[in-house]
Amino acid sequence: MDTLQKMIRGKFRHLPVVENGEVIASLDIENCLYDVISGIEKTVERESENNLTSPSTFVETLSDQKFQSSLSTIITENSKVAIVMASDPVYVAAKRMKELHVGSVIIMAGNIIQGILTSKDLLMRVVAQNLPPELTFVEKVMTPNPKCATVDTTILEALHIMHDGKFLHLPVIDKDGSVVACLDVLQITHVAISMGSSIHPPPSLSDVGSSTSPNQRRQRSPTNHVGYSNAGGERMVKKFRLSKVLTMPDETPVLDVCRRMAARRVNVAIFTDANSLLCGIVTGKDIATRVVAEKLSPHQTIVSKVMTKYPIFVSSDSLAMDTLQKMIQGKFRHLPVVENGEVIGSLDIKKCLYDVISGIEKTVERESGNNLTAPSTFVETLSNQKFRSSLSTIITENSKVAIVMASDPVYAAAKRMKELQVSSVIIMAGNIIQGILTSKDLLMRVVAQNLPPELTFVGKVMTPNPTCATVDTTILEALHIMHDEKFLHLPVLDKDGSVVACLDVFQITHVAISMGVFDW
Structure with missing residues (x-):
């Protein structure tokens, strides 16, 4: 906390870290957002536990004065x-x-x-x-x-936006749509910290002791705590940060759907029938494999022809672990959340990574606390067998890697995705990775822009020089990479630098969960 405050007061985005007189790393304010957000949310949770009349939902708790401060208080x-x-x-x-x-x-x-x-x-x-x-x-x-x-966005919401989007500057508009400020991460974090000394960030990597033992947590009386069920204290879906849903009639043309998705920067849209009931869902993968790969005209095709009809959904009171496992087993990147018969949001697997990582790290912390001879640092703890499983344990000889060239048309990339039933292609030039193209890229950069897939070259719309992992990268390290960089596909290289896989978030998360390492 002292270091974070030093960074904020001095307006240092980067701070060298020294050990035994040697610079061993650099602390990045961007990476600290994870801890600031976690600290605020833990404070909300703790104060709710100490208040028998606490609000029943996380959103209601945020209405407390301390946490409802908006960006207008900064501007x-x-x-x-x-x-x-x-x-x-x-x-x-x-x-x-x-x-x-x-x-x-x-x-x-x-x-x-x-x-x-x-x-x-x-x-x-x-x-x-x-x-x-x-x-x-x-x-x-x-x-x-x-x-x-x-101006009405809350401090906590702003931190989440910046953390999830991985940027440090946030333009702010007033009710008329005029730009009134462009806030810096340091300004927002300073206000978040100054909300009160009751905000406690999680332990640092070298301090994994827990203020509350697992036994104490289990012995608490079941109350209506924030985002937890009454039965066993298990976390519920309402605890997650749900994405706002983009809802349209099922007779909307695909081109209009994609343009609205691109404008809102979302990768999922939900559709209703004439009775305003949920009847379908469309994701970037659907657009890639059912529209682009099939050479359908986005302008002439009605979305009801390509959407997934009557999708699976969950209630806001569903248990988080059950829901996450449902998403992984069904390979659903997005899952509608229903409350009182109405779709109130969408659960995004990408946002769940925050919780997956937190669950693993809490388990490390708990096991260290139960072991008097436990290693003193987080990194050392990861040397335990459970936590050092590498990506090589996921990759098989039959791992599918869709490969195209930058000079190929986008249509060929979409066709390759459909053939191998994957949602990304790797762009190669000889043995060198030039880029990656995902189904979301096809939606946002091709269809929404009304570009012809047969005439648009992959090199024009791919993401160049993607972050890669190696076969020796651990499961937890891979999750951190995907969470921090905000992507769902991770190319994996062997020791010779050859591409041996492009792992999907589901493959990695499935293994993480199968470790049995969650403390939710």
Whole structure:
């Protein structure tokens, strides 16, 4: 906590860590968001347990004064927003950052936010690429259509947005849609910490002692705690952060569906019939394998022809572990959540990674607490057999890797996904990985943009130079990589650098759960 406060007060995004006089690592404020969020949520949970009249749901608890503070409490009349146009040279954007002492600029077209450009973007996309700042236009290197918050967004929601999206600057708009601020992670974290000394972040990696023993947790009287069932204290679905659902009539054209999904940056849409009842669901994989791979016209095809009809759903009171296992066994990346007959949200497997990792780490902590000779550090604990299983235990000789070339049309990539029943393809140039293309990419970058799959080359829409793991990477390390980088497919290399698999989040999570290592 002292270190985190030091980073916030000094506005240090990175802080060297020294051991025995040697720099062993660098602490990144971005990675600390995990702990800040966890600390706030544990405080909510603890205070609810100490209050017999506590609200029955996590959302209701957040209505308590301490946790309902919105971004409007941070924004002042003097809040600085650096604004440039897409046609401005990068040099102008950098100059504006310097003048206002900020780390980002917002790119506007009238009253519409076109993009954002940060100091990190300048480093990675301009200077590192040896592009001339005076001759490079902002639109060529900006991040288009950035995620935004509103003045009513809560502090905790803002932290979640930044943590999940893996960015450090959050544009804020007022009720009229005008940009009123671009908040820095340090500003938001400072307010979160200052909410009160009752916020306790989880133990550090070198301090895995638990303030409450497992036995004490089991002996507590069953009360209506936040997000837990009355029977055995097991966690319920309502404890998860549900994604807001994008709902449309089932007669909507596929092109319109994809455009709305792209605008909302979601990978799932839910459909209702004439009686407003849930009748279907569509994901990026459906678009890739049922539309693109089949050469259907997105403009002329009605979504009811390609959606998954009458999808499985869960209630908000379902047990979390049962629901997660259902998602893994059925390979559902998204699962509608129903309360009182109405769809209130969608459970996203990507967001569950936070809880999967937390469950494993709590088990490490518990087992260390029960063992007087337990290793003193988290890393040492991972040397135990249960936690050192590597990705090589998942990969078989029959592991499917869909491979295409950058010069192939997108249609060929979609066809390959369908043939191998996978949702990603690896783009290779000889033995070198050039990129990865997922079903979500096809939805967002091809169909939603109304690009012709037969005429659009994979190289134009792929994600270049994807993060890879090796066969020696542990299960937990792989989960952390996918959670931190916010993706669902992980290419795996052998010791010679050859691609031996592209693992799906379900394969890795299934193994993690089969370890029997969850303390929820």
